Amino acid sequence: MALLKAAGMVLALAIGLAGPALAQISSEGGPIYINSERTESLERERRVLLTGNVDIRQGDARLRADRVTIHFAAREGAAGAAGASIAGGFGQIERIVAEGSVYYVTPELKAKGDRGVYELANDTIVMTGNVALMRDRDVAEGERLRMEIANRRTTLEGGSGRARMVIDPSSSP
Numbered sequence: 001m002a003l004l005k006a007a008g009m010v011l012a013l014a015i016g017l018a019g020p021a022l023a024q025i026s027s028e029g030g031p032i033y034i035n036s037e038r039t040e041s042l043e044r045e046r047r048v049l050l051t052g053n054v055d056i057r058q059g060d061a062r063l064r065a066d067r068v069t070i071h072f073a074a075r076e077g078a079a080g081a082a083g084a085s086i087a088g089g090f091g092q093i094e095r096i097v098a099e100g101s102v103y104y105v106t107p108e109l110k111a112k113g114d115r116g117v118y119e120l121a122n123d124t125i126v127m128t129g130n131v132a133l134m135r136d137r138d139v140a141e142g143e144r145l146r147m148e149i150a151n152r153r154t155t156l157e158g159g160s161g162r163a164r165m166v167i168d169p170s171s172s173p
Contacts, residue, residue: 032058036068046072046091054098060107065116066100094120102127110134111145123149131156137168 037052048070050056056063075091095118098104102116104125114129124146131145133156143159156163 030059032056046074062105063098064103065098069097071095108135113145138166140165
């Protein structure tokens with residue numbers, strides 16, 4: 001029990017010392033609430049591992065998965081020996097990798113897949129493996145989904161099969 005509390009405090013410190021984490025799971029921004037069965041902070045590798053029923057919420061968005069790894073960029077000018085950061089700071093979030101029964105839900109859409117990766121550098125989410133995207137009553141299924149957030153561009157690939165879609169013209173715009 002004490003170990004779980006300590007791990008939770010390490011994660012809170014890691015995120016708190018990270019400075020402005022520009023990676024967002026919600027367009028609203030705001031605090032990010034994280035729940036998981038296990039939290040492990042790998043400071044030298046600038047990663048936080050979350051395992052077991054991971055549930056991340058921010059604003060009106062929710063990310064659920066079996067495992068999530070949060071990768072942090074190195075803080076400029078804060079590298080110590082062997083590249084470890086000084087004073088426990090991580091830097092900005094640069095990538096979030098979710099694996100195993102991944103669900104991403106906002107008021108506008110629901111997406112699911114076996115793996116999801118959010119890259120801050122190009123503001124994209126890529127989901128792979130039995131992907132489904134639902135907006136209102138429209139449904140698209142395939143093997144690889146790429147969402148370019150800023151460009152509002154979505155690409156769905158069928159992989160070894162074909163991409164499938166059901167579009168309901170009567171659903172709201």
